Amino acid sequence: MAAELELLPLGPVTNLDTRVLIIGNGLVGKRLAKDFGEAAIVVDYPQVDVTHQYQVEDLVLAHPEAGIVVNAAGYTLVDKAQTEPRQAHLINVVGNRNVAMACEAAGRYAVFLSSETVFGNGQPGREFDESEIPPVFMSPRIRGVYGTSKAMGEFEAWSYFVQGGRGIIGRLSYPSDRESGYFPKVLKFPGLNDDCEIVTTLTPEIAPAIAQAYRLKVTGKVLHLVGTKTSPFEFGNEARRRMGVSPAPPIKVIPNPDRAPRPQYGSLSFNFYV
Secondary structure: OOOEHHHOOOOOOOOOOOEEEEEOOOHHHHHHHHHHHHHEEEEOOOOOOOOOHHHHHHHHHOOOOEEEEEEOOOOOOOOHHHOOHHHHHHHHHHHHHHHHHHHHHHOOEEEEEEEHHHHOOOOOOOEEOOOOOOOOOOOHHHHHHHHHHHHHHHHHHHHHHHOOOEEEEEEEOOOEEOOOOEOOHHHOOOOOOOOOEEEOOEHHHHHHHHHHHHHOOOOOEEEEOOOOEEOHHHHHHHHHHHOOOOOOOOOOOOOOOOOOOOOOEOEEOOOOEO
16 A cells, blocks of 8 residues: 555654764754654764765765765755855755765765755746756746755756665755744744745654655655645744744835845645655
8 A cells, every 4th residue: 555655743753774864953954863863863064064075975984874864954045045156056056966976876865855946936826746847947036046056956866866876855845843933034024925825844744754755765756845835924923823922914025136036836735655
């Protein structure tokens, strides 16, 4: 009988027959370390710089007990990327390439984390499917530097799969961790683009999906680790309610050339079955 990743329980992962090397210790990396527990090996900058090929190769080879390697390192400053395109490219694109090369050489199962921003803008009611591959080249005016760097990072992952590498791409959207009280910066501007359609990622969903994909030997696929469709306005006010802050009214969006373009309709569908 087919297993459906969408119905997996959230939280700690047990009975995994391998250890998990997690590169990066940000929001997602910390949550993965918590949920993988004793199986987790967490390494962050400056212990390893994902932009340096030999550092990544040495790290992966130094942990033969880790059958899974998760690249949770990333340049995630969406707006700042507009003025730091080289840094975004190095971390999100070259970083993925180096992890892919290291995993291919060592025969490891690689997990590349991506973003809903790879598709740019959509249309009302339009959901991007897990089978869809975003174009590598798209005007930065549509997708922004950050979204472009994540799309090019996915290209590196697909190249790895074509060469016979094992692993998956996990696309996230507005990741949040309700247990720690962390919510995205949308909390600061809860009325921003209240007519948008987005989906959100609850970080405890990520580790169980990775573990299940590994156990079932899923490879060369994309998983959309997302939940219910909402809007930044609704999501921001839900975050405020959970943190004991009064809801805020909608605000008018004022164009700002220093901000990266935000997809008005960028929902990811979840219909992946294995």
